[in-house]
Amino acid sequence: MIRKPAPSRSQAIPAWRLAARLLRRDWRSGELYLLAGALVLTVAAITAVGFFTDRIEAAMQRQGGELIAADLALDASAPLPERLADEATARGLTIARTLTFRSVIFAGERSQLVQVKAVDPGYPLRGELKLRASLTEPETAVGSGPEPGAVWVEPRLLHALKLAPGDSLRLGERTLPIERIIAYEPDRGGNFFQIAPRVMMALEDVDATGLVGAASRVRHRLLIAGDAETVADYTDWAAERLPPNAELIDARSARPEFESAVDRASRFLHLAALTTLLVAGAAMALASRRLVERQTDAVAVMRCLGAPRHLLTRVFALRLLFFGLTAGVLGVAVGWVAQFGLARLLADWFAGELPAAGSSAAWIGLGAGLVALAGFGLPPLLQLAEVPPLRVLRRDLGPPRVSVALSAGGALLALALLVVWHAGDTELAWKLLAGVGAAITALAALAAALVWLAHLAAGRARGTWRLGLAGLARRPGSAILTIVGLGLGILALLLLAVVRLDLLRAWQETLPEGAPNHFLINIQPHEVNPIEDFLAANRIESSGIYPMIRGRLQGIGGEPVEPEDYEDPRARRLAEREFNLSFAAVAQEDNAIIAGRWWNGPEAPDQFSVEEGIAETLGIELGDALRFWVAGREISAPVTSLRRVQWDSFNVNFFVIASPALLAQEPATYVTSFYLPAEREALAAELIERFPSVTLIDVGTLLEQVQGIIRQGIQAVEYVFLFTLAAGLLVMYAGIQASLAARRSEQAVLRALGAQRPQLLRALAVELTTAGLLAGLIASLFAELTGWLLARELFDLPFAFNPWLWLAGVLGSAVLVGAAGTLGTYAALIRPPLGALRQAG
Structure with a gap:
């Protein structure tokens, strides 16, 4: 009777169970902490940024809704089908209706062309009307339009017809008293180049005027407001059912000035999120490389026990999947909590509460984390399957050589998927991808050149300097990788600390104090010179x-x-x-x-x-x-x-x-x-009195809205970039730790050969400070270049050379990396060298 050989333990255990056991063992040993930190930070950053930007952009959109007095407006030249309003109500949205048309009003023997706006009691859905009881009294805010039987008018109509509140005017077949003066109308900013002054009345009074018939030129508008997701769904539904004479209007398209401010805010927020993603990905790549070095011995033992390559490949893939899901869920939880803190900090910057975020950011964060882990972490770990069993006896074989093409290809593929997916802006995504690819290539080439120069300098140096510089030259590949990783981390920090401020300051200066807040239109040719003289005489530029x-x-x-x-x-x-x-x-x-x-x-x-x-x-x-x-x-x-x-x-x-x-x-x-400051508003009345045919339009409130959007956008970006700061610090830590094992072995050998601890400590400080100096030099160069490109290509902003960036980048990184690396490696110097030599042998 022939007995079959007993299956090996690795064959008897399913790959998923073996992967779970190894994952638990690695976690208890602490080998996954660095990679876990990088992945949790990646997912937390993307998730928190996703929740945060969703809420910020929704708040901006809601605040911008004041420009149309709603979140969405359906505008048409004929009555809109009732099913559009019925569907909005059925979805739980709030609606209001307005009519606008031109007509002539009469006050005794005087007449005036006006722009009539009839509103129902729900108007406005966003923003507030501001009224005055008289031209001299302060304005007060109200949340609805005029009651039936009265009208509200703009001040220029009172000036033109010599009227006052309480006087009556005839509109069609109806005579109505002037009850209040309109100081601010939320959606007036959407079309302020209107020659005719405004008269606002109740929608209920329109039929009695006899002015609106089947052939009348009337603009019908249905205003809609509600939570952002429901409004977006309704917009998609209504877009397919609009009659040919109708259009959809949202806050972004209401005014190009507002659209420009919101668009820049959105671009800054997306840039902050993508920067976090890129820097955290670099941390994951460095952490994966360190994990490969520490897993080599365990894999060699498994190979000696008969584990085939295909089993190890499945085990490592499953282990990475389990690890990614666990760390990803933790990252989503951290991001969820973080966005509440950010929202609370921003509570005073927006009118009312911030809108709730949807669940899509959680799935996007988890998916992005898994894609980043697969692209940056999987290729190096798959190389572990190539560890030879002989490694158990010959420690000098070292870890398997990681395929540069596989690692770079996986990272670039993951990067491309994540950037295109997460950017929300195709132009921004491809420009960022091209810039990152060129930057990493240039970083590696420049780092290689600097390491070669350090090698030449080591040959001419003496004592501690020679020993420290030789540390870079002995491991050129590791040194280049470390400098590139450190350079990316420092680049992120410089973009945060200096370039970010320059860009945001330039953005804020696009609408500086003193920007025009009044328009004069309908100036006749013969009035051009007198008006220029009037403005010059009153020192108005x-x-x-x-x-x-x-x-x-x-x-x-x-x-x-x-x-x-x-x-x-x-x-x-x-x-x-x-x-x-x-x-x-x-x-x-x-x-x-x-x-x-x-x-x-x-x-x-x-x-x-x-x-x-x-x-x-x-x-x-x-x-x-x-x-x-x-x-x-x-x-x-x-x-x-x-x-x-x-x-x-x-x-x-x-x-x-x-x-x-x-x-x-x-x-x-x-x-x-x-620009006319508030204390000189009396000049506006004097100007209108001298030039009665000219129309003066005050856009100060609209200007304040745009300035508020810019301020809020800058503050939002400030907080979003905190995640990038954490990612940059993590990359720096991973870069310092990347060659820690090899450095410990070298120091043990030098200790055994008679080198003293102070001498090795000084040499270590020289090596790490030089690495930090080189990384800071590269990072400062690319931070300046990146800032210039971002200002010119993406934001259309001016950018000035900043000498503080170089001082902070070069000297600051040298001190920071040198001190942190020396302190982090100091523990290896105080241990007896025998243990490290036995482990290396």
Whole structure:
């Protein structure tokens, strides 16, 4: 009878059970602490940033909803289908309705064209109306519109018709008393270039006026508010059911100034999250490399006991999966708790409570952690299956050589997936990927060059300096990896400590104190010089007085412009409306030419310059001929330049500007903007009294909203970057620990050969301080370059050279790494060398 050999223990135990046992053993031995710290930090950072940014952006969106008095508005030129309102109510959303139309009011023998707005009792859903009982009394906030039987009006209507609160005006077939004066209307900022003053009335009174019929030109608006997720779901539902004459309007599209501020805030927040992800990934890669070194002996024993390579591969993959799920869940919990602390810190920065975050951030954080662990940690650990059994007898064989191609490929693939997935901005993702790839390659090349220079310096140095520099030269591969890891950590810290402040300060300065808060429109040509004299006499500096000409776009590049040809609602709206055109010999200071060339002087031939955003929306390219209908005739000229406009400067700006020869002969009105402090508001009334045909528009409240968004965005980014700070410190620690085992063995040999502890301690300080100095030099160079690229390419902000960055980066990192590394390795110096020599042998 032939007996079958008994199966080995490794074959008898399923791979998942063996993986679980090994994972418990490794955890008890402390070998997974560094990798666990890196993974928990990665997941916690991504999760907390996800929860945090969701809540911040929702709060910004909600606060921005004041620009449309709601979270979402459905605007149409005809009554909207009732099912749109019914569906919103069924979903638990709050609704309100408004009507706007132009009409003429009468006060005795006087008349005035006005913009009538009829609102129901629910208006406004976001923001507050601010009213005055008289022109001299302070304003008070109210949460709903006028009661039936009365109207509220703007101050300029009282000036124009010599009226006062309590007087009556006739609107159609109805005479209504003026009850209050409108000081601020939340959604007035969405379209402040309206020549007619506002009259607000109750929606219930509209039928009695007899002004609104089937053929009337009326804008119907359905306002909607609620929690962000429900509003987003409703938006998707309504977008497919809107009639052709309707469009969806949200806070971001209400005003380009507000959209620019929120977009920059969103970009900064995404950049903070991605920076945390990248730096924590570097920490995981270094921790995995250290784990490979410490697992080599155990794997060699398993190979001697008959464990095949394919079993070890499965075991390591399963062990990493179990570890990743456990640490990932812990990271999600940490991130969940952290976001409450951040939300509490930000509670005073937003009106009301921050909206609740959805659960998607938890799944995204857990998934991102597993992807990062697989990309950065799995390739080195899979190499453990290649450990030869002979390692048990010959310790000099060392750990298996990690495949550079496999490790780099896995890391880059994981990085690409995570960045594209997490960025929320394709342009930002690919620019960041290209920048990171180039930076890591350049970091490695520069680190290799510096290590080679250290090797040359070691040959000429003496004593402790020679011994310390030789430590870098003996392990060039390890030294390069350590310097690159340290460089990434220091780079993150520099971006936090210096470059971040420069970028955020530049962002804040895009809307400095003293930005224009008043607009003057409808200035007639003969009033331009007197108004300039009035402003100069009162020491008021304007942004310039510019001509404004109404024109309707007729054709682009030989093709007629038909609104129904555009799917994008904004493009359709632009194709339907008239443009405010202008002409100028010189480009404005806050306009940057990004394609083509600006014309030279007032005698330049006919041509147009177009703002880049509207060019993209309407499909306008350089060389296209634009046709406009202006003052009863058609004009045409090619587009010779595209401009990037700084909308949040609150200066006068235009989508389309022509060369003077093209439009200078057309009838035009003029427009300007200027800053008027609160204590000099009396000048506004004096200006209107001297120039009664000119319309003065106060956009101070809108300006305060945008400034508030910038301030809140900066504070949010400050806190989000704290996660990157923790990741940077972890990378530095992992870099110091990466070659700890080899350094302990070397120190034991040197101790056995007679080297004294003080001498080795000084040599160790020289080696680690030099590594920190080299890493700081590289990090400072790339921090300056990164800041410049971010300012120029992503945020369109100015960037200045900062000498403090180099001082903090080079000297600070040398001191920090030298001190931390020396203290961290000091324990190996005070131990007897015999134990380390036996372990090495």
